[in-house]
Amino acid sequence: MTITAWIAAGLVLATSAGLLVSRDWRLELGLLGLQYVGVFWLTNQHWPISMAAIKLVTGWMAIATLGMTRLNIKEENIDREKFWPQGWFFRLFAAGIVFIIMITSAPRVEDIIPGIGLPVISGSLFLLGLGTLHLGMTAQPFRVILGLLTVLSGFEILYAALESSVLVAAMLSVVNLGLALVGAYLLTAQTAEPEESA
Amino acid sequence: MSAPLLWIIFPAAVAVVCLLITNQRILTIAGGSLALLLAFIALIIPIDQALQIGNISLKIAPAIQIFGRRLILIPANGSLLAIFYGLIAMWFFGAEVTSTAHRLVPLGLIIVALLVASIAVEPFLYAAILIEMAVLLAVILLSPLNQAPGPGSLRFLIYQTLGMPFILFAGWLLAGVEASPGDLALAVQSATILGLGFAFLLAVFPFHTWLPMLSEEGSPYILGFLFWVLPTVTIIFGMGFLDRYAWLRTSEQLSQILTLGGLLMVVTGGLSSAFQRHLGRQLAFAVIAETGFSLLALSLPPDKSVQSVFLLIIPRSLALLVWAISLSRLKEQNESLRFSTVQGLARTYPITAAGLVLAHLSVAGFPLLAGFPIRLALWEGLASQSLGVAFWFLIGTLGLLAGATRTLAVLVMAPQGTEWEPKEQWGSGIMIGLGLIGLFVLGIFPQLFRPILANLPAMFEHLGK
Numbered sequence: 001m002t003i004t005a006w007i008a009a010g011l012v013l014a015t016s017a018g019l020l021v022s023r024d025w026r027l028e029l030g031l032l033g034l035q036y037v038g039v040f041w042l043t044n045q046h047w048p049i050s051m052a053a054i055k056l057v058t059g060w061m062a063i064a065t066l067g068m069t070r071l072n073i074k075e076e077n078i079d080r081e082k083f084w085p086q087g088w089f090f091r092l093f094a095a096g097i098v099f100i101i102m103i104t105s106a107p108r109v110e111d112i113i114p115g116i117g118l119p120v121i122s123g124s125l126f127l128l129g130l131g132t133l134h135l136g137m138t139a140q141p142f143r144v145i146l147g148l149l150t151v152l153s154g155f156e157i158l159y160a161a162l163e164s165s166v167l168v169a170a171m172l173s174v175v176n177l178g179l180a181l182v183g184a185y186l187l188t189a190q191t192a193e194p195e196e197s198a
Numbered sequence: 199m200s201a202p203l204l205w206i207i208f209p210a211a212v213a214v215v216c217l218l219i220t221n222q223r224i225l226t227i228a229g230g231s232l233a234l235l236l237a238f239i240a241l242i243i244p245i246d247q248a249l250q251i252g253n254i255s256l257k258i259a260p261a262i263q264i265f266g267r268r269l270i271l272i273p274a275n276g277s278l279l280a281i282f283y284g285l286i287a288m289w290f291f292g293a294e295v296t297s298t299a300h301r302l303v304p305l306g307l308i309i310v311a312l313l314v315a316s317i318a319v320e321p322f323l324y325a326a327i328l329i330e331m332a333v334l335l336a337v338i339l340l341s342p343l344n345q346a347p348g349p350g351s352l353r354f355l356i357y358q359t360l361g362m363p364f365i366l367f368a369g370w371l372l373a374g375v376e377a378s379p380g381d382l383a384l385a386v387q388s389a390t391i392l393g394l395g396f397a398f399l400l401a402v403f404p405f406h407t408w409l410p411m412l413s414e415e416g417s418p419y420i421l422g423f424l425f426w427v428l429p430t431v432t433i434i435f436g437m438g439f440l441d442r443y444a445w446l447r448t449s450e451q452l453s454q455i456l457t458l459g460g461l462l463m464v465v466t467g468g469l470s471s472a473f474q475r476h477l478g479r480q481l482a483f484a485v486i487a488e489t490g491f492s493l494l495a496l497s498l499p500p501d502k503s504v505q506s507v508f509l510l511i512i513p514r515s516l517a518l519l520v521w522a523i524s525l526s527r528l529k530e531q532n533e534s535l536r537f538s539t540v541q542g543l544a545r546t547y548p549i550t551a552a553g554l555v556l557a558h559l560s561v562a563g564f565p566l567l568a569g570f571p572i573r574l575a576l577w578e579g580l581a582s583q584s585l586g587v588a589f590w591f592l593i594g595t596l597g598l599l600a601g602a603t604r605t606l607a608v609l610v611m612a613p614q615g616t617e618w619e620p621k622e623q624w625g626s627g628i629m630i631g632l633g634l635i636g637l638f639v640l641g642i643f644p645q646l647f648r649p650i651l652a653n654l655p656a657m658f659e660h661l662g663k
Contacts, residue, residue: 112371112384112387135356139349139352141347141352144352144355144356147356148355148356148359151359151360151363152359152363155363155366155367158367159363159366159367159370162367162370163366163370165265165266165267166265166266167264167265167266167267167324168324168327170265171324171327171328171331172327174331175327175330175331175334175362178331178334179334179359181334182334182337182338182355185337185338185341185343186337186341186347186351186352188343189341189342189343189344189345189346189347190346190347191346192343192344192345192346
């Protein structure tokens with residue numbers, strides 16, 4: 001069980017780092033889809049499989065929403081990132097620093113919340129850290145939503161170990177889907193023609 | 199009939215219907231009338247008490263169950279609902295003159311329903327998720343479909359979303375502190391995480407940067423609405439934490455932290471407002487100072503704090519309403535709200551200019567205006583605790599006052615020989631005029647709303663007692 005949990009933690013680390021490095025929206029959504037498999041597995045450590053599956057289904061629905069919207073937008077209509085650090089090495093290096101901070105913080109967090117398990121805490125912290133880094137490096141609506149979904153996934157893994165209410169699970173799913181819908185709306189607004197003034 | 203059904207689910211359902219209506223006037227009348235009706239019902243029909251009208255007996259049950267949890271509005275919530283929906287009605291009636299009714303009424307109604315649900319939900323901690331849902335709708339409200347979202351909207355979304363996990367996590371930690379009150383380290387950790395969560399939600403320095411950015415991007419009227427409704431509910435939510443956790447409520451450090459946070463906001467907001475050259479940014483910094491006033495009110499001794507926080511709600515809403523309508527009118531005419539483009543506009547839009555300056559002065563606590571009585575009470579309360587705190591409060595207030603004076607100077611600074619050519623729109627003129635009368639009435643007769651406000655502290659079981 002612990003080994004599979006560590007594999008899931010490794011998966012979320014790889015996918016969230018990949019999200020930070022990648023510049024292709026199709027690859028990014030694919031990585032996010034894989035990330036939700038890891039989130040599902042880590043949540044399953046404390047929730048029954050039927051409840052944990054909510055995270056997977058919600059995540060994939062969010063991806064479908066974003067993907068369908070992005071598919072209908074022409075590449076030239078998307079604003080290029082003006083301040084995005086161009087080198088993938090820089091982004092990978094920043095992800096590495098966050099990884100080191102998070103892996104060293106995990107045992108301390110386990111002291112505060114005992115009984116959750118180090119792989120679950122590590123997976124959660126990777127997502128929180130790399131998601132926050134992603135948010136700090138972008139000003140594009142699509143990437144901001146990816147960053148927020150990553151941060152929320154990290155939080156939800158941790159919170160699932162503390163709170164097993166169905167209502168909370170449902171409300172957090174609504175928030176995730178809402179974020180995806182807001183992302184879709186902002187993407188559409190970003191590319192819409194300005195209304196002619198009367 | 200249950201209270202959550204009436205004040206949460208019903209307005210949300212009407213909002214969905216309103217999404218299908220495109221006529222601004224119909225939307226304004228429908229939304230405003232509904233909000234007014236809900237306020238009136240909250241005022242006259244007590245929750246959980248039978249009301250006999252002839253042969254008919256009316257009783258509004260306080261709670262409904264959802265997924266094993268409850269939405270409950272206790273009788274003491276009645277006054278808050280009346281004030282809340284009454285003020286919302288004013289905002290909706292003003293939406294037509296600013297051409298924002300098609301977005302503000304439907305989305306605003308859903309946001310309000312979610313925020314009322316956040317006050318009603320049990321366990322109260324889940325309010326953080328409901329506030330987040332309201333924020334998601336607020337982002338859509340802020341960004342019209344024909345306009346690319348600006349960095350302010352994105353930063354608003356990021357900061358508000360980051361607040362939710364902090365608060366939920368702190369709620370779990372606080373329960374642990376309650377179980378083992380001797381664990382000082384856990385208490386510090388949970389209080390820090392809780393503080394960070396509220397700092398994100400309330401745009402406490404240094405998490406306030408989205409406010410001035412947004413004020414340059416969006417519709418001033420919609421911004422004014424959100425700047426009023428979100429911090430107000432967040433502060434009531436925060437008061438729920440103090441009510442729930444005795445160790446937090448009785449902590450000596452809490453009062454100091456609230457004072458420090460409040461002063462930081464009042465001083466940074468006030469002084470920044472004085473140095474802005476953009477009318478929208480002035481509003482944003484004044485809102486930061488306003489939130490600071492609420493935090494300072496909360497830091498007062500228990501017998502004064504709750505009452506003071508509630509006393510701030512009505513003057514703040516009225517001032518922001520007048521300010522937002524005035525800014526919207528000026529923005530419609532000038533596209534930009536920079537000082538260089540609005541110079542001398544008082545000769546063309548005298549009522550709008552008066553609205554702008556007097557609303558700003560009211561937020562600064564100028565005598566005879568709505569903000570004055572509560573600022574005076576707040577200042578007196580702070581001075582009795584520490585003269586240093588009262589001094590910095592004065593500095594922040596003077597900053598706001600300087601900002602209002604600069605606005606006045608710019609608006610009347612027309613080239614010599616410029617004629618008075620009023621081009622006021624009668625709709626906005628009437629709304630601003632009524633708002634100004636309200637500001638003066640509240641400033642001269644602050645006791646008018648006392649009977650409604652007097653019941654509000656009963657919302658909390660322990661706080662303020």
